[in-house]
Structures are given as C-alpha cells and as structure tokens.
Amino acid sequence: MISFPSNILFFYLLLSAFNPYNFIFQVHAYDCEVTLINGSTNQVLTAHCQSNGTDVGTTTLDPAGTGSFLTPVAGDKRSVASCDMTLGNLHGHFDVFDSDIYRSACAVRALSWRVDESGLYVFLDQQWSLKYHW
Numbered sequence: 405m406i407s408f409p410s411n412i413l414f415f416y417l418l419l420s421a422f423n424p425y426n427f428i429f430q431v432h433a434y435d436c437e438v439t440l441i442n443g444s445t446n447q448v449l450t451a452h453c454q455s456n457g458t459d460v461g462t463t464t465l466d467p468a469g470t471g472s473f474l475t476p477v478a479g480d481k482r483s484v485a486s487c488d489m490t491l492g493n494l495h496g497h498f499d500v501f502d503s504d505i506y507r508s509a510c511a512v513r514a515l516s517w518r519v520d521e522s523g524l525y526v527f528l529d530q531q532w533s534l535k536y537h538w
C-alpha cells in the first residue's frame with residue numbers, strides 16, 4: 405500500500421487533475437464572447453478578427469447574420485480583440501474588446517456589436533450606442 409503524507413492533499417490533487425476548469429482558471433479567468441451583427445439592410449459584412457494577437461479567421465455575415473468568437477479575460481492581464489471590417493466600400497480596423505474598457509460589461513460573458521453604414525454600435529447598459537464611425 406502506498407502512503408501519502410496527507411490523504412486530503414492526495415484527493416485534492418486527484419480531483420484537480422480531472423477538473424477541466426482547473427486548467428482554464430490557470431490560463432485565464434473566463435472567455436468573453438464577442439458577437440458581431442450585420443445591421444446593414446443590403447450589404448454583406450466581412451470581418452477578419454484577432455483575439456489578443458491570435459487570428460480567429462474571417463467571417464462573412466449574410467442576411468440577419470451574426471458571428472462570434474471568444475477572447476480571454478484574465479485577472480490583471482490586458483486582453484484586446486480587434487477586427488478588420490468591410491461593409492460594401494467601407495473599411496476599418498476596430499477594437500471590439502479591450503479588457504480595460506469592457507471587462508465589467510463582459511462579466512455576463514458576452515459583448516455585442518451591430519455594424520451598419522453609420523459605424524459600429526456596442527450594446528451596453530441595455531442599449532445600442534454608436535462607438536465608432538467608419
């Protein structure tokens with residue numbers, strides 16, 4: 405029989421090894437789901453996004469299209485996500501997540517943007533507000 409200095413410690417380590425959240429909490433506290441909504445009436449929105457430096461690919465948002473990706477939010481580490489967006493002949497590069505600004509907004513795990521010809525609207529405090537012009 406193998407003896408351990410502390411059975412409690414052993415069981416803690418055993419549980420930790422099989423707890424999927426253990427790994428996640430060590431890497432980052434949680435993911436914020438950033439959602440992009442095509443708010444144009446007649447144009448396709450294309451977005452190519454980076455989540456804190458990692459390319460998350462390109463999405464094309466068709467009628468009533470929405471697309472989303474996850475970006476990490478960690479205790480005191482800053483995290484920024486940005487997208488290159490094209491809507492018809494409009495083009496721009498925008499930060500769609502910055503933990504310094506949206507950490508508390510994303511405490512509910514999601515942050516939504518609606519994009520139309522005027523620019524980018526963010527959903528905060530139960531309303532859409534125009535945050536960026538093209």
Ligand SMILES: *[C@@H]1O[C@H](CO)[C@@H](O)[C@H](O)[C@H]1NC(C)=O
Nearest residue numbers: 442444445447448466467468
């Ligand atoms: C999104 O894009 C398409 C173009 O593919 C457009 O027809 C549609 O009305 C747009 N907007 C919404 C809210 O679906």
Ligand SMILES: *[C@@H]1O[C@H](CO)[C@@H](O)[C@H](O)[C@H]1NC(C)=O
Nearest residue numbers: 432456476477478481482483
């Ligand atoms: C985001 O990237 C920066 C620069 O690489 C890094 O210092 C920071 O820890 C990252 N943030 C998270 C939440 O991983």
